[in-house]
Amino acid sequence: MQTAVIVFPASNCDRDAAVALKKVTGRDPLLIWHRDTSIPGDVRFVVIPGGFSYGDYLRSGAIAARSPIIRDLVARAGTGLPVAGFCNGFQILTETGLLPGALLRNRGLKFVCRAQTLAVTNIESRYTSAYAGMDHVTFPVAHHDGNYFADDGTLNRLEQEGRVLFRYVGNPNGSARDIAGICNGAGNVFGMMPHPERAVDPLHGGTDGLGLFTSIVESL
Amino acid sequence: MKAVIHVGLKPGVLDPQGRAIARSLNNLGFDEVTGAKQGRVIELDLKETRAALAESRVREMCEQLLANTVIESYRIRIEA
Amino acid sequence: MKAVIHVGLKPGVLDPQGRAIARSLNNLGFDEVTGAKQGRVIELDLKETRAALAESRVREMCEQLLANTVIESYRIRIEA
Amino acid sequence: MPDPEITPDTIAEHGLSEDEYQVILERLGRAPNLIELGIFSAMWSEHCSYKSSRRHLQKFLTAGARVIQGPGENAGVIDIDDGDAAIFKMESHNHPSCIEPYQGAATGVGGILRDVFTMGARPVALMNALRFGAPDNHGTKSLIDGVVAGIAGYGNCVGVPTVGGETNFHPGYNGNILVNVMCVGLARTDNIFYCAARGVGNPVFYVGSRTGRDGIHGATMASAGFDGDGGEKRPTVQVGDPFTGKLLMEACLELMATDAIIAIQDMGAAGLTSSSVEMANKGGVGIELNLDHVPQRDRNMTAYEMMLSESQERMLMVIRPGREQLALDIFQKWELDAASIGQTTDTGRMVLVHHGKTVCDIPVAPLAGDAPDYDRPRASTKKRVPLPVADVPEPRDYRDALLRIMGCPDIASRRWIWEQYDRHVMADTIDSSQSGGDAAVIRIHNTHKAIAITTDVTPRYCHADPYEGGKQAVAETWRNLSAVGADPIAITNCLNFGNPEQPEIMGQFVGCIEGMNAACRVFDYPVVSGNVSLYNETDGAAIPPTPAVGGIGLIRDLSRRGTISGAEEGDTLIMIGETTGRLGSSVYLLRIMGREDGAPPPVDLESEKINGDYVRQLIRNRRVNAVHDCSDGGLIVAACEMALAANTGVALNPVGPGPHHGWLFGEDQGRYLLATAARSVNPVISTARDLGIKACSIGTFGGTGVSCGDILEVSLAELRTAHEDWLPDFMES
Ligand SMILES: Nc1ncnc2c1ncn2[C@@H]1O[C@H](COP(=O)(O)OP(=O)(O)O)[C@@H](O)[C@H]1O
Numbered sequence A: 001m002q003t004a005v006i007v008f009p010a011s012n013c014d015r016d017a018a019v020a021l022k023k024v025t026g027r028d029p030l031l032i033w034h035r036d037t038s039i040p041g042d043v044r045f046v047v048i049p050g051g052f053s054y055g056d057y058l059r060s061g062a063i064a065a066r067s068p069i070i071r072d073l074v075a076r077a078g079t080g081l082p083v084a085g086f087c088n089g090f091q092i093l094t095e096t097g098l099l100p101g102a103l104l105r106n107r108g109l110k111f112v113c114r115a116q117t118l119a120v121t122n123i124e125s126r127y128t129s130a131y132a133g134m135d136h137v138t139f140p141v142a143h144h145d146g147n148y149f150a151d152d153g154t155l156n157r158l159e160q161e162g163r164v165l166f167r168y169v170g171n172p173n174g175s176a177r178d179i180a181g182i183c184n185g186a187g188n189v190f191g192m193m194p195h196p197e198r199a200v201d202p203l204h205g206g207t208d209g210l211g212l213f214t215s216i217v218e219s220l
Numbered sequence B, C: 001m002k003a004v005i006h007v008g009l010k011p012g013v014l015d016p017q018g019r020a021i022a023r024s025l026n027n028l029g030f031d032e033v034t035g036a037k038q039g040r041v042i043e044l045d046l047k048e049t050r051a052a053l054a055e056s057r058v059r060e061m062c063e064q065l066l067a068n069t070v071i072e073s074y075r076i077r078i079e080a
Numbered sequence D: 001m002p003d004p005e006i007t008p009d010t011i012a013e014h015g016l017s018e019d020e021y022q023v024i025l026e027r028l029g030r031a032p033n034l035i036e037l038g039i040f041s042a043m044w045s046e047h048c049s050y051k052s053s054r055r056h057l058q059k060f061l062t063a064g065a066r067v068i069q070g071p072g073e074n075a076g077v078i079d080i081d082d083g084d085a086a087i088f089k090m091e092s093h094n095h096p097s098c099i100e101p102y103q104g105a106a107t108g109v110g111g112i113l114r115d116v117f118t119m120g121a122r123p124v125a126l127m128n129a130l131r132f133g134a135p136d137n138h139g140t141k142s143l144i145d146g147v148v149a150g151i152a153g154y155g156n157c158v159g160v161p162t163v164g165g166e167t168n169f170h171p172g173y174n175g176n177i178l179v180n181v182m183c184v185g186l187a188r189t190d191n192i193f194y195c196a197a198r199g200v201g202n203p204v205f206y207v208g209s210r211t212g213r214d215g216i217h218g219a220t221m222a223s224a225g226f227d228g229d230g231g232e233k234r235p236t237v238q239v240g241d242p243f244t245g246k247l248l249m250e251a252c253l254e255l256m257a258t259d260a261i262i263a264i265q266d267m268g269a270a271g272l273t274s275s276s277v278e279m280a281n282k283g284g285v286g287i288e289l290n291l292d293h294v295p296q297r298d299r300n301m302t303a304y305e306m307m308l309s310e311s312q313e314r315m316l317m318v319i320r321p322g323r324e325q326l327a328l329d330i331f332q333k334w335e336l337d338a339a340s341i342g343q344t345t346d347t348g349r350m351v352l353v354h355h356g357k358t359v360c361d362i363p364v365a366p367l368a369g370d371a372p373d374y375d376r377p378r379a380s381t382k383k384r385v386p387l388p389v390a391d392v393p394e395p396r397d398y399r400d401a402l403l404r405i406m407g408c409p410d411i412a413s414r415r416w417i418w419e420q421y422d423r424h425v426m427a428d429t430i431d432s433s434q435s436g437g438d439a440a441v442i443r444i445h446n447t448h449k450a451i452a453i454t455t456d457v458t459p460r461y462c463h464a465d466p467y468e469g470g471k472q473a474v475a476e477t478w479r480n481l482s483a484v485g486a487d488p489i490a491i492t493n494c495l496n497f498g499n500p501e502q503p504e505i506m507g508q509f510v511g512c513i514e515g516m517n518a519a520c521r522v523f524d525y526p527v528v529s530g531n532v533s534l535y536n537e538t539d540g541a542a543i544p545p546t547p548a549v550g551g552i553g554l555i556r557d558l559s560r561r562g563t564i565s566g567a568e569e570g571d572t573l574i575m576i577g578e579t580t581g582r583l584g585s586s587v588y589l590l591r592i593m594g595r596e597d598g599a600p601p602p603v604d605l606e607s608e609k610i611n612g613d614y615v616r617q618l619i620r621n622r623r624v625n626a627v628h629d630c631s632d633g634g635l636i637v638a639a640c641e642m643a644l645a646a647n648t649g650v651a652l653n654p655v656g657p658g659p660h661h662g663w664l665f666g667e668d669q670g671r672y673l674l675a676t677a678a679r680s681v682n683p684v685i686s687t688a689r690d691l692g693i694k695a696c697s698i699g700t701f702g703g704t705g706v707s708c709g710d711i712l713e714v715s716l717a718e719l720r721t722a723h724e725d726w727l728p729d730f731m732e733s
């Protein structure tokens, strides 16, 4: 199955994402440069990788979210193409408006890199079905701006609609209501600050991240 | 001409930096500080010479890029 | 009262953020932008009511914490 | 602008001695102009010319079966089989970090990354070796805060994991912190790039950030005399731009996959001057640059300023004729400024043109070849007498002493530091600081091989005895690599010392080098790159001698490696190596007795070698569940670290009738602790004895605490709290 990773200047988890996608699909994903203007038609799943696109200058994800490729990404997401953003990818997705809210500086103001326990709060989504029977997973977090914020109305709606897919157990960054990962109303666009793509190999210290990729790939 | 844009968090949005600043000032003995907020100032050099036009363009820049209106509000000042 | 502090890079110090902002605005079609600088604004709420005293205290805060005077300069405005 | 006259003051301000100036006059056959003087002064500075250290560095073992490139290039290169090469180097950014800790540390990381990717390697790991003043010294806390944030700010953004390092606190660093950073990269052995320019008439390209007035050395003159804008005195601090650094790295690696590059050199210290001179000198060619074409950030820059600016994120390359467009296209894709600023010539001269005028015309060879080379007088450090165990009081309470040591600044967990570093990016980090293990382990992408990396030095020992301390630093890296099952291959180093014009300091310097070299020769463990940082002193107080060593080893099969954390309930704790209870210059002495005297533990290089070889063999044969070396704090600290990592207690056998402090806290060298399953205990011990290696069973894993007979008993929870809380509590206090 064809998948793709969008690469921005100073994306740096593009390789991490590519390794995970290859592991699950058996095929190298396309790497799409941010200046391209369209995502090839056969691409079934797009990952926006972590990193420091544009050095996180201005606001994390802000400049990347105005890249040429984004117009087509938004259009295709609107027609149901699954798009997942991890870490900087999540920040970019909120900046494009594909996901609600924003990511502020961590409460502790420091970059934080550690293994993070997460509660899987909805196993019925396209991104979490493989976690049936697993309450908790451990993914690494590695971010400076991971403090999820949205107004109360938005938070309530996310919760009511079952769109909060992961919550932190032991909040590392001050995120509202311990939110670690959310999806859009249609369930095809997903973003989270932790890095499932860095937990796909026993040598990483765990393989909990694989379930996320198998879930979405099997839903196609 | 020049545009000076202040971008700050909207009221109600948690401001971790501001909080930390107030706390560290208190720790340093500046007890008179009861609160702090941190925002950004962006200064743009513009080729445009008509203030009104400049302002409306800068407003567009803010909406499109310079501010994240989900969490931030902005104020524009145009200088000769 | 309130203190508004502008902190910006001293002239000649590399401002990578400013450069990235200008470039991105150009890419979005705002060709009139020829340069950009980014600084910080810190707003403090103060219990102090005497402006002169407030100003001298805020100056101390800037020197001790709010500005990195090796590369940044600052400007203070006291408001009632 | 009229050419200012060169006065004795001008010469002194450029750090040149009268004799050195005489040599310049002779080589040129005339007086230099200011630009030429600036160029000579930069090239002949301690930093570029190694004038106090060169003759001593030449003593190092630098050759070996796996050495592809030893010292002399931007980084060392070793062969790690299958056509793979590891390229690495360590560098200091001490002085800039003292002035502005965030930017100083950040630009240090940027600089070492450029040294490595300049040679064609993709950087895969960063390390940092930090020395701060006493925790209670004014400023220590904010220096830690700034340095760690700076390293994180640069390394995290470029997406190279920061996987390990070391951190010391000592009042000897109160006025001079040390920030040493190391980078390791991977390349193919047939695609390594060097800085020697070749050919005549080949275009010289400048790429990366524009040149500003950052970090110009002759700052006094440059800012007062040449800055037309007036106003505020310009800061000379360099600011790092990790975003541009990342783009530059990607662009260079992309261009390196083509045949466009003939030579490449990053612009580090003395920027355009040293990069262009080195390229020309190594290639035996001349170089002509038109400074009007240099991309500039500030207005009205003079030739002097451009040549001496240390703006970051810049590279110089000689491009193959006909490939100019290809290069420009790649730089444009990565949104980098690039320009052809000159060409190679056959004149052997460096010619600079600015505003249509030739502003510099000097021969290249003397800039490098005639650099001063001093044999500075030296005085050796007075030998300390060994400190017998009997002369050191026992602690009143062993349990209390252990908790204090586990939570003292030398031993406490560095989690507060390394949690700010992205340790996983690139998806090949197998082990890092997080485990508290002995060396970081980085997989070579798409293989089952890995490299292991460690940095070590114990300045306490070097201060007490430079020769033994030098030996120990190398031995500890070798031991740490062995403990993870890696074959140690080569080292890099960063030699941090005080003022070499003081004979005692020069004595420390040479003593450390000779000790390091003795170890390198016994281990067949060559030095392939390094860096020297001198004049680390304030008001005549020099730092403790600090020759930081960075070691690299190869793990051929990741399924056969050692970890600190694998001990299982019921495993036997075995000690490899001999314990006599050496407390001189130990952590026990420092933190429990408040003393820093006594000879440091000597390193017996021969037994160090056979012990390490044996431990690696055991790991390869899967005879051990966990391995850890004994270093600071002695065997009890090592045992506690293993217990904490495995979350399993350990009961140590009390030895003899006492005193026990030499046994538990002594810092005898060449020792390892192993956690071994019952069935392997006898074979491990008896084989060791056959090989003439001291080995004995000293305890058993299990339970929820650490104990030693009726001497002490403490729960893992208490140990963990003592170990984990000190640094965060200190930083938040
Ligand atoms: N500045 C630092 N950055 C990253 N990791 C660090 C730093 N300082 C210490 N560490 C990590 O903490 C652990 C313990 O360090 P140390 O006590 O120096 O180990 P050892 O004595 O075995 O060489 C190691 O895994 C090391 O990599």
Ligand SMILES: [Mg+2]
Pocket (backbone or CB within 6 Å): D437, D438, D480, D629, D631
């Ligand atoms: Mg060790």
